[in-house]
Amino acid sequence: MSDFAEFILEGKSYKYPIVVGTEDEKAIDISTLRADSGFITLDPGYKNTGATKSAITFLDGEQGILRYRGYPIEQLAANSSFIEVAFLLIYGTLPTQQELDEFSNKITLHTLVNEDMRKILDGFPSTAHPMGILAALVSSLTAFYPESLNPNQSKEEVDLSIVRLIAKISTIAAWSYKNSVGHPVNYPKNNLDYCSNFLQMMFAFPTENYEVNPVVVDTLNKLLILHADHEQNCSTSTVRLVGSANASLYSSVSAGISALWGPLHGGANQAVIEMLEEIKKDGGDSKKFIAKAKDKNDPFRLMGFGHRVYKNFDPRAKIIKKAADDVLTALGIKDPILDIAKELEAAALTDQYFIDRKLYPNVDFYSGIIYRALGIPTDMFTVMFALGRLPGWVAQWKEMRENKEPIGRPRQVYVGETERDYVPIENR
Numbered sequence: 001m002s003d004f005a006e007f008i009l010e011g012k013s014y015k016y017p018i019v020v021g022t023e024d025e026k027a028i029d030i031s032t033l034r035a036d037s038g039f040i041t042l043d044p045g046y047k048n049t050g051a052t053k054s055a056i057t058f059l060d061g062e063q064g065i066l067r068y069r070g071y072p073i074e075q076l077a078a079n080s081s082f083i084e085v086a087f088l089l090i091y092g093t094l095p096t097q098q099e100l101d102e103f104s105n106k107i108t109l110h111t112l113v114n115e116d117m118r119k120i121l122d123g124f125p126s127t128a129h130p131m132g133i134l135a136a137l138v139s140s141l142t143a144f145y146p147e148s149l150n151p152n153q154s155k156e157e158v159d160l161s162i163v164r165l166i167a168k169i170s171t172i173a174a175w176s177y178k179n180s181v182g183h184p185v186n187y188p189k190n191n192l193d194y195c196s197n198f199l200q201m202m203f204a205f206p207t208e209n210y211e212v213n214p215v216v217v218d219t220l221n222k223l224l225i226l227h228a229d230h231e232q233n234c235s236t237s238t239v240r241l242v243g244s245a246n247a248s249l250y251s252s253v254s255a256g257i258s259a260l261w262g263p264l265h266g267g268a269n270q271a272v273i274e275m276l277e278e279i280k281k282d283g284g285d286s287k288k289f290i291a292k293a294k295d296k297n298d299p300f301r302l303m304g305f306g307h308r309v310y311k312n313f314d315p316r317a318k319i320i321k322k323a324a325d326d327v328l329t330a331l332g333i334k335d336p337i338l339d340i341a342k343e344l345e346a347a348a349l350t351d352q353y354f355i356d357r358k359l360y361p362n363v364d365f366y367s368g369i370i371y372r373a374l375g376i377p378t379d380m381f382t383v384m385f386a387l388g389r390l391p392g393w394v395a396q397w398k399e400m401r402e403n404k405e406p407i408g409r410p411r412q413v414y415v416g417e418t419e420r421d422y423v424p425i426e427n428r
């Protein structure tokens with residue numbers, strides 16, 4: 001293979017280096033194209049644009065492969081804990097027992113948030129969506145830790161910001177739920193692991209004893225691992241773009257949370273359950289909704305179906321479908337929505353429209369059913385996604401910073417008016 005690509009533009013030849021990744025992914029480095037020729041490339045939605053070289057996550061959408069730092073997602077979901085995977089993503093290697101203990105202990109010791117944050121929380125009406133609260137409170141960490149705003153923080157200072165964020169986001173997330181139901185907040189408990197502590201902050205009541213169910217803890221670990229990173233998706237690209245302006249970790253992640261909220265991205269898990277509920281209420285005829293999804297005059301889309309990069313199957317969806325069956329059986333829950341989801345999946349997978357467009361269930365199709373079984377309310381689903389995605393955002397922000405990447409600044413092709421003179425208001 002040639003090690004350069006040649007473009008002929010207006011009769012002139014330009015050569016650009018071919019960059020090959022460790023998994024043989026090929027790219028043309030056109031970073032000097034405009035300076036050389038006056039041309040830019042146009043790629044709305046960045047469908048074909050590599051924004052960075054990254055060593056964190058490998059994804060092959062055609063073959064349904066997902067690996068964090070080289071380790072297959074199937075192995076990590078089966079054997080690892082969320083905190084171990086967070087360490088792997090952020091620091092690049094699986095931790096030794098001592099490294100894992102130290103990392104876990106540090107996180108445990110930072111789960112408490114400043115009491116003044118409760119005053120900010122109190123200012124939100126109970127109708128506030130927990131994702132809005134999460135984005136606002138994560139951004140407000142800059143007020144409590146102003147040193148995080150310094151773009152020249154040392155490695156140790158960055159590590160402390162990272163530990164604080166992973167620790168405090170679980171408290172903030174649980175408190176955002178407590179706010180929405182008007183209940184008093186629960187404080188973190190240092191004798192519990194990350195997932196158990198989050199569950200007690202979500203579900204314990206002052207009037208009752210709360211026992212953490214190990215099945216729920218295992219399932220939560222699995223779900224968070226499956227969501228932990230997904231290379232340059234919308235929210236992660238947002239985190240890197242915001243961070244590239246030297247914005248703090250907290251501001252960058254807050255922006256990522258806002259991006260994740262959208263129903264075409266992380267908000268899909270909430271949208272899936274709402275869709276399945278709608279189908280159930282309508283009599284459970286999945287064929288009718290498949291027809292709606294295919295109708296170009298109907299804005300309805302099958303939520304939880306399709307993916308920008310997976311065009312064969314989403315490996316996370318495979319694991320989650322099995323986990324949904326397992327956890328519902330273990331908890332003795334019969335959810336009619338799971339049957340509707342399976343019916344809908346079977347109908348879509350044999351329908352030519354979905355086959356032609358390579359549309360398969362994605363990670364969000366079954367995750368909502370599991371969250372429901374764990375007792376997590378629907379408008380908290382995307383918050384759960386954010387909790388899981390945090391290590392990925394952190395790892396990507398850190399990589400961007402360590403690689404000293406330039407500020408992100410796409411160009412455009414201007415298609416507006418050419419120059420014209422201002423018209424006084426009385427003459428318009």
Ligand code: CMC
Pocket residue numbers: 230233263264265266268293294300301302303304305306307308309357359362363364
């Ligand atoms: N239902 C019906 N038709 C669909 C769907 C769907 N869920 N997804 C894509 N299509 C059709 C689309 O209409 C288009 O058809 P045509 O070629 O005839 O115009 C074709 O498939 C390609 O779709 P696209 O919108 O160009 O594909 P994209 O890569 O830009 O969008 C997507 C990917 C995930 C935004 C889209 O599939 C979608 O909206 N899915 C539903 C929302 C969802 O589940 N999002 C969660 C994604 S996974 C979690 C995450 O990582 O964020």
